[in-house]
Amino acid sequence: MTAVVLFLVVFFGVPLVCWLAVQAARDMDARGQPGWLFDVLILCAFPIGLVTWLAARSRRPQPDG
Numbered sequence: 001m002t003a004v005v006l007f008l009v010v011f012f013g014v015p016l017v018c019w020l021a022v023q024a025a026r027d028m029d030a031r032g033q034p035g036w037l038f039d040v041l042i043l044c045a046f047p048i049g050l051v052t053w054l055a056a057r058s059r060r061p062q063p064d065g
Contacts, residue, residue, distance in 0.1 A: 017046055024053045031057075 021042040025035035033056065041049030
C-alpha cells in the first residue's frame with residue numbers, strides 16, 4: 001500500500017506541482033510582478049506558495065497603458 005501511494009505522489013504530484021509553478025510564474029510575469037519569486041515559493045513551500053500566488057492573483061492586473 002505504501003509503495004502505491006508513493007508511486008502516485010511521484011507520478012502525479014510532482015508534475016502537477018511543477019506545472020503549477022510554471023503557470024504561476026507566467027501569470028505573475030504577465031501581471032508585472034516577479035514570476036520567479038512565485039515559482040520558487042511554490043516549488044519550495046508548496047501549500048504556502050500556492051496560497052500566496054492565489055492571494056496575489058486576486059488583484060486585477062494593471063492595464064498596458
